[in-house]
Amino acid sequence: MASPAANITQKFRQSFKIVNKDVLRWFPGHMGKGMRKMQQLLKTVDCVIEVHDARVPITGRNPDFQHKICGVRPHILVLNKKDLIERKDQGTIREKLKKLGISSVFFSNCKDQQCPELKKVIPEATDLISSSNRYNRSEEREYNVLVIGVPNVGKSSLINWLRNRHLKKASAARVGGVAGVTRSVQNRIKVSEEPKVYLLDTPGVLQPTIKNVEAGLKLALCACLQDHLVGEEVIADYLLYTLNNQQNFRYVDLMGLDGPCDDISMVLVKGAIKMNKFQTVKQFDGSLVKKPNVTSAAVFLIREFREGRLGKIILDPIHSDAVEL
Ligand SMILES: Nc1nc2c(ncn2[C@@H]2O[C@H](COP(=O)(O)OP(=O)(O)O)[C@@H](O)[C@H]2O)c(=O)[nH]1
Ligand SMILES: [Mg+2]
Secondary structure: OOOHHHHHHHOOOOOOOOOOOOHHHHOOOOOOHHHHHHHHHHHHOOEEEEEEEOOOOOOOOOHHHHHHOOOOOOEEEEEEOHHHOOOOHHHHHHHHHHHOOOOOEEEEOOOOOOOHHHHHHHHHHHHHHHOOOOHHHOOOOOEEEEEEEOOOOOHHHHHHHHHHHHHHHHHHHHHOOOOOOOEOOOOEEEEEOOOOEEEEOOOEEOOOOOOOHHHHHHHHHOOOOOHHHHOHHHHHHHHHHHHHHOOOOOHHHHOOOOOOOOOHHHHHHHHHHHOOOEEEEEOOOOOEEEEEOHHHHHHHHHHHHHOOOOOOOOOOOOOOOOOOO
16 A cells, blocks of 8 residues: 555646746856856966855756866865754765765865864865866965855855954954054955965856756755746746655745645645735726735745745755666
C-alpha cells in the first residue's frame, strides 16, 4: 500500500510546463559583450571570486565563465545567502561541486558581521594566488581580486563585508601606531595589508546563460532576473510546483486554502481574497467590477519565499545522483 506521503505527491505535477518558452527575452542584451569585457579585465586580475546564490548551487552559473575564466585564474566560489538553506545540505553541495571540478567553495551570510567562512575568503585567495602561475602579472607584488556573478546574488554585500572588516582591522592597527592606508586610490579596495590584496570596486555582472527554461525560473525565483520579464504569475507557479514537490505546504494557510493545491490560478485568487487585494476592472459594457488582484498575490508569495518565510528551500535537486543538473 502506498504511504500517505506518496498519495500526496501523486496529486501534483511531476514536471513544469511553460507556454512561453521565449527565454531569451528574459535577458535583455544577452550577448557576448559582458564576457568580452570581463576577459579584458582579467588581464589585471589575479583571482576571481564568483558569488552565487546558495539556493541554486549548481544551476545558473555561467558555463562560458567557467570555461573561459576559471581555467586562467584561480577561482573561488562563494555560495551566499546560506541563511536560506539548511546547514546539513552544505556537505552534499560541496561533494556535488567537487565532481564538477570546483573545490574552493565557501558558504556565506553577508548579513552576519561575524560570518566565519567569509573571514576565510581573502586568505584563501592569497594562498591560491601565491601558488598559481600569474602569467603577465608575475612581477606584480600586489594582488587584484575580481568579484563577479549574476545579478542580486550579493556581490556588493560581499564587497562591503570585506571592506568593513579590513577598515575595522586597519583602524585597530592604527591605534597601535601602525600607519595604515585603508583605501587606495582608483577603484580598488584594500582588503589585506600583508600581502597587499585589492578588490576591484566594480563587480562584474554576468549575464546568466540558461540551459533550459527551468534553470531560468530558478534564477527568477531568486530575483536574479527581472520579475516582469518572466511574469510574476509564472514565477509564483514555478514556486508552487517546487513547494508541492518538496511537500512543503506552508503556503496553504498563508493563501487561505483548504488544503494543498497544484493550480496557481486557484491559489492566487484565494490568496488575493484572503489578503483583501482587489483591482477594479472595466467590463465591455463600461461597468466596473472588482476582481481579486492575482499579480499582487503572486508578488506576495514570491516575497515570502525570497525572505525565507516558506522555509529553507534548495531549488536544485542536490540529492539526485546526476552530476550535471
Ligand atoms: N538572506 C540574505 N540576503 C542577502 C545576503 N547577502 C545579500 N543579501 C541581499 O540580497 C540582495 C542583493 O544583494 P546585492 O549585494 O545588492 O547583490 P548584487 O546585485 O550581486 O551586488 C539585497 O537585498 C541584500 O540585502 C545574505 O547572505 N543573506
Ligand atoms: Mg551590486
